[in-house]
Amino acid sequence: MxxxxxxxxxxxxxxxxxxxxxxxxxxxxxxxxxxxxxxxxxxxxxxxxxxxxxxxxxxxxxxxxxxxxxxxxxxxxxxxxxxxxxxxxxxxxxxxxxxxxxxxxxxxxxxxxxxxxxxxxxxxxxxxxxxxxxxxxxxxxxxxxxxxxxxxxxxxxxxxxxxxxxxxxxxxxxETVRESDGLAMSSRNRYLTPEERAQAPAIRAALLAARDAWKAGESNPAALQQLITRQLEAKAPLGRIDYVTVADAVNLQPISAGTEHVVIAAAVFFGAARLIDNIELK
Incomplete structure (x- = not known):
């Protein structure tokens, strides 16, 4: 090498x-x-x-x-x-x-x-x-x-x-590589305290809940965002939400009638560590 x-x-x-x-x-x-x-x-x-x-x-x-x-x-x-x-x-x-x-x-x-x-x-x-x-x-x-x-x-x-x-x-x-509890692997994960690390997998869990709601017929972006926000507030009180967004996966604009590929993306601060994750909806 x-x-x-x-x-x-x-x-x-x-x-x-x-x-x-x-x-x-x-x-x-x-x-x-x-x-x-x-x-x-x-x-x-x-x-x-x-x-x-x-x-x-x-x-x-x-x-x-x-x-x-x-x-x-x-x-x-x-x-x-x-x-x-x-x-x-x-x-x-x-x-x-x-x-x-x-x-x-x-x-x-x-x-x-x-x-x-x-x-x-x-x-x-x-x-x-x-x-x-x-x-x-x-x-x-x-x-x-x-x-x-x-x-x-x-x-x-x-x-x-x-x-x-x-x-x-x-x-x-x-595809994103994850820890056994679903947390996306990141160089910034090493910044997390033990308490923050225990709550950080809530990001992935909230995204999966939104995916399940989407599959069940919920297509309203605001409703999906609210679902994720509620879950994060309940399961990750040490986190501070930067954003939760439902967007067109190609141009990252708000979804429209012509959108074929959707991505839900989130960023959450735990102390100084800013963690990101996303899930694609097809």
Whole structure:
């Protein structure tokens, strides 16, 4: 497994491997079994003759001024072991100054899908996501890229970016990996106190209740939101709801008569940890 720390080395690796299918998994490190599942999925897509590339980079552009950039867990040695054990061929772990020159003057700005859900409470977050993913796509020269569906909005925005900017990259959305009690795996779960951790699975339970109501014929978004909110307030009193939204899964707008694919997404604060989850309704 190659561990690469700068752009010059990465370009050399890409040149040497030109013509070999490359499947890319971008991460911010602090890897867990959810990331391992993404790497294994990439390995399957790449096949025995392809390459699996993983980036480990805590991207400063996607953190707001009051968010946890300085405290975000950095566990590079452990991360490298997880990548190796799950089939990665190359790790790109740059420093911020390698990707962002001090005098940089070009930015990216998403104007539609980032206005709701997480984007409503994290202005500029998805601009930073688009910037780093675009740069990584250009640098890694991947054929495919793998993203988890836990951050449904992020995947939708990256799909839009690939479409609008004509990136020659095939995107693959991978189902959320969960703890045994249903909590979505997240690097931020380690911030939870034991009491918060005990209540956090209520997010998934409330989403499942909404799915059951949907299957039983409840299609009113407000009613589904109220159901989730009531359950969270009852079962997770330590949590503070950021949002609960019922949206069109393609454009993230309110559902309409023409909506074919619905997603319910929620974000809940437990102390400093902001946990997200979603469920698709088809």
């Amino acid at each position: 190659n561990v690469i720390n700068n752009i010059r080395q990465l370009r050399s690796w890409s040149t040497i491997n030109k013509g070999t299918r490359c499947v890319f998994v971008p991460t911010m490190g602090a890897l867990h079994e959810g990331h391992a599942a993404l790497i294994r999925a990439a390995r399957e897509i790449a096949g025995p003759a392809g390459n699996v590339a993983v980036s480990i980079f805590v991207n400063p552009l996607q953190f707001g001024p009051n968010e946890d950039f300085s405290k975000y867990p950095r566990t590079l040695i452990e991360d490298l072991g997880l990548c190796r054990d799950n089939g990665a061929d190359m790790i790109f772990a740059p420093k911020a100054e390698d990707l962002y020159p001090a005098d940089r003057s070009i930015v990216m700005h998403e104007t539609s899908l980032s206005k709701m859900l997480c984007g409503a409470s994290r202005p500029g977050h998805f601009d930073g996501v688009c910037m780093v993913v675009a740069k990584l796509f250009n640098l890694v020269q991947c054929d495919d890229a793998v993203f988890g569906k836990k951050d449904f909005q992020q995947l939708a925005i990256i799909r839009r970016m690939v479409r609008d900017l004509d990136f020659n990259v095939v995107l693959h959305g991978i």
